[in-house]
Amino acid sequence: MIDISHSMILYGEDRITPAKKVAMALSELITTRYPKDTLDIVVFGNDAWPVEIKDLPYLQVGPYHTNTVAGLELAMDILRRRKNPNKQIFMITDGKPTCLKIGKRYYKNAFGLDRKVVNRCMNLAAQCKKNKIPITTFMIATDPYLQRFVQEFTEMNHGKAYFASLDNLGSFIFKDFESGKSKNVF
Template sequence: MRFRYSKWTPQSMTDEQRLQSLASLFSYLLIQTSGDVEEAIEWLRQLAQEYGILDENLTIEGLIEKLKEMGIIEEAKEILKLTTKGVQRIRQDALREIFTSLRKGGIGYHETPQTGTGIDRLSETKKWTIGDAPTNIDLTSTLTNAFKRGGIEEFTLEEDDLEVYETEHMTSCATVLMLDISHSMILYGEDRITPAKQVALALSELIMQKYPRDYLALVVFGDEAKLMSLSELPFLNVGPYHTNTRAGLQLARDLLRRRKTVNKQIFMVTDGKPSAIFDDSHRLYKNSFGL
């Protein structure tokens, strides 16, 4: 393996920070264009002309090559498209604080105030019971119990002597993320879908990276509700739909009902009240002023 060395200058760090900043801006534009790389680059070109964010040291063509090197975009049949790494780049911010006050349930990676089956060992000990890991045995307390019971001369070890360290219980959680794709998300020229997708992308990234044992599903709802793949999230767009919140909640609850996890939650990202509902005969009733 060969290495190329160059002289370090204070400007070097600035160039890297600038590149990362432009890559983040590009990710934001991709959310607005629903993953259309060509359109996002055109918007970036216009921003560069208006605000001077690019210069002779880093042109738009140079930035495109950098984005390719970073694995964010790739060229296929002379068309630029977003890569899997590029999708992940969009989902970076964390919303860890939403996972609080969880109850004790199946093993996972969420911290809880309770003790139980987990990873982090505590200083407290308890009597050994079936199912406790042998690696958590407190040898000092165990031997002390044995000596107190039988003395040093006739040392024996019995089950009642065993003590194990308590561990901090780590639980799992099932989450359904609901995203409103009705027309009101862009009504009157106000872009509500972009920040909504940003929240959804950030939350999905947090769960997938920090809590890999968790169940996560994406439900989009307009006139009706539909289960979508998480990989489709950056490419979602609004449609000529009303807001059938009830259908979205019904599908989300049905998905959670199938999970055996104790902790279940629904996060709904929407801009307002419901404006559509299916009646008893499954006909769609719409009212733009709300139900």
């Protein structure tokens, strides 16, 4: 999952370029070194949608809020259809969910962490845990209150969180992916 909300380029920080580079490198690793694995890429802004590997270099942020819920729901739907025994979600984000779609309308709140949005994220983290889908979050922002949200989200899922700067994001992702691949599964 890759966050393509407007905040991925706010405040003079280009967070989307490192996110794309890491996604491209990870997809190359998976498709060449682990050809039996499947890889699906989901981007999320106001909504979530799948993209092809070939589209990664061309991803751009939009005038979107961050609908983490839509991204998680789509990722879970995709994984539910897979027969693979090991399922996991990697999420690259700046950590601030700001949007929900309720029926046909969007509920948006970019100021602080809205409890309605946060609670839906936490419910999905718990649902992923119940379905044995760990979520590894790579957070590329340094705001302490957003880091607390990511820590709570991670605890709810029993997943992992890495708080990376823009220049060390890649090393965290590959270390985590490789360590997951080296585990023996029955």
